[in-house]
Amino acid sequence: MDIGNRKGEMRLRAQHAMTKRILVVEDNPDNRILITDVLSSLDYEVLVAEDGEMGLTMARAEIPDLILMDLSLPKVDGWTATKEIKANDSLAHIPIIALTAHAMVGDREKALKAGCDDYISKPIDLRELASKLMHFLG
Numbered sequence: 001m002d003i004g005n006r007k008g009e010m011r012l013r014a015q016h017a018m019t020k021r022i023l024v025v026e027d028n029p030d031n032r033i034l035i036t037d038v039l040s041s042l043d044y045e046v047l048v049a050e051d052g053e054m055g056l057t058m059a060r061a062e063i064p065d066l067i068l069m070d071l072s073l074p075k076v077d078g079w080t081a082t083k084e085i086k087a088n089d090s091l092a093h094i095p096i097i098a099l100t101a102h103a104m105v106g107d108r109e110k111a112l113k114a115g116c117d118d119y120i121s122k123p124i125d126l127r128e129l130a131s132k133l134m135h136f137l138g
């Protein structure tokens, strides 16, 4: 392999290593598709979990760079999943943005109390989502 090709390969690897991985924990299929499409178009790698239990399993196994956490979820709700992640020393550093279904102040406060770093109200404003991702992931 000549040096030119090798440099190109190294550049590709470096770019891949910098790709941020976001775990989306969301039980609503339409929201999952919408969020996955948006994150992919922003060049994030997307991991998907359909309930809180799967979200916890994937968080532990994959250690994503950020988690988008729906709150109302089957099996384990988003508040409980967030508390468990934030109580785990190897996961506590992961920023968690709650997706709050209702514009309910109580839900947001509960999300922040559970350890969420921020929240976004549904219906999701895609510009707000992109700017919060930039804030946490740089």
Ligand code: MN
Residues within 6 Å of the ligand: 026, 027, 028, 070, 071, 072, 073
């Ligand atoms: Mn839900």
